[in-house]
Amino acid sequence: MTTSIETSMKKYVGDHQRLKYLFFGGKGGVGKTALAGATAIWLAKQGRRVMLASTNPVHSLSGLLGQNVFGKPTLVDGVPNLWAYEIDTKDTIERSKQEIRDKIQWFLKFADISTKAEEFVESATMNPAFEESAMFENMVDLMLGGEYDVYVFDTAPTANARRLLGMSQVYSLWVNKMLKSRDDARSLRELLSFTKKKEKDPLMDYLVTFRDRMGKAREMLTDSAQTAFFFVTLPEALPIAVITRFIGWFHDFGIPVGGVIVNMIIDKKQVNDKSPDFVKNRVAMQDRYMTEVWEKFEGMVRANLPLYEKEVRGLETLTTMADNLFV
Ligand SMILES: Nc1ncnc2c1ncn2[C@@H]1O[C@H](COP(=O)(O)OP(=O)(O)OP(=O)(O)O)[C@@H](O)[C@H]1O
Ligand SMILES: [Mg+2]
Incomplete structure (x- = not known):
């Protein structure tokens, strides 16, 4: 077991010159949004045109950056080359519903079935997977748009990517x-x-487009030269268990795993015999879990980040985080 970083975040990015799509996954609250922001800032400072995007309906990029970036790609004040964008999922979901409504209406007419389309629309759209797939489509649209050099996604559609790829063969057969x-x-x-x-067949057009987009998304997401998923954990049992599972899935589906980032490590230099027991106990706990991290993710740890005194918000703290992430 090695207990040091072999390939750092900086080296990984340097070794993957064509890296274009970066994702951050992990348990809730471990620092995915903060790390996505820090990464985007660092990449923009290297002179790349960077899009930092979120498809999460509970957005946090505006809060992180201290600037409203909802609804359209917005240039981030104070960081040249960086755009941020909280995608309006409600809007996309409505649009997807309308699209499906049109298709179903056309089909019912085509098949001479005199039923109201609305019932079908309801059953097609009233499930959580519909919302998720609308968000996924948003993401794919942005990726296929190709306006930026690098895309950093705040929301790692972990379950979604896995499902998509697992299902992609079924999709294409279907x-x-x-x-x-x-x-x-x-x-x-x-x-x-x-x-x-000859009649125009919108349903057929839709299916062909859908299949082609799926194919392209699959191609991009499984290309380790272009795509990397980074998994964020804390030195604690549950976040480690979560990313262990994710990494297993991703390996199974051939989605490139960029590595593991360990966040919120208490700086031992600031702890001594006189420190409160609470702090000493937490440091001991983190030590134990760090052993597990090194064992489980051998060769995959890209960075160890300290627990800061304050939350990560605004360009100043984000830049500090970026400097610690890309050492
Ligand atoms: N290294 C750190 N030191 C101190 N605070 C941190 C650190 N990393 C993240 N934070 C803070 O922890 C909180 C959670 O971080 P963040 O929102 O980035 O997590 P997340 O994984 O995106 O959460 P969610 O799953 O809710 O989207 C935020 O208040 C953030 O500022
Ligand atoms: Mg977040």
């Missing part, structure tokens, strides 16, 4: 099958119709 039956139905209809004119 879409191909749908396409085939849509094709058959269309030629039958054309055969029976008097006019014989």
Whole structure:
């Protein structure tokens, strides 16, 4: 077991010159948003055009940066080359619902079924996975837009990426099958119709676009030259357990894991015999879990960050964090 960092965050980024999509995953409250912000600032300072984006409906980028970045890509005051963007998920969900409503209406008309589309729309959209997939689509849109050199996503769609990739084969089988039956139905209809004119088929167009976007997203997300997921943990049992599980899934699905960042480590230099028991006990606990971290994530630890006196908010503390992250 080695107990030092072999490949630091800085070296990892330096070794991956084409790295374009960075994600931060981990248990709630471990510092994903702060670390995404710090990373984006550091990358922007290297002269790259950086997009720091969040698809989380409970946004925190505006709070982190002390600037309103909701609803549109916004240049961050005081950091050239850095844009931040809290994507309006409510808006996307409404748009997705409308799209589905249009498709279903078209299909019902096409199949001569006289039922109200609304019932189908409700059942298609009234589940939590719909919201999640709308957010995922938002993210893919931004990634495919290609306006920036680097994209740092605050919300790691961990479960989502895993599901997407796990399902992608099923998706493409399903879409191909749908396409085939849509094709058959269309030629039958054309055969029976008097006019014989070729009809535009929006459902088919949608399926083809959907399949292609899935394919592209899969390609990007599984390319270790372009994509890296960083997992944030604290030296504590539950956050370690959470990322152990995530990393296992990601390996199974071939999603590139950039490494592990350990956050909120108490600075031992500030602790001595006279320190309160509470502090000494916590330091001892962190020590025990650091042993576990080194063992479990051998060769994958990219940075160890201290617990700061204050919360990480605003450019000044973020820059300090960035400097500690990219040493
Ligand atoms: N190294 C640190 N030292 C001190 N405070 C920190 C540190 N890292 C993060 N924080 C603070 O801890 C809190 C949680 O951090 P953050 O919001 O980045 O976590 P998160 O993983 O994004 O949480 P969520 O899961 O809710 O999105 C914030 O108040 C942040 O300022
Ligand atoms: Mg967060």
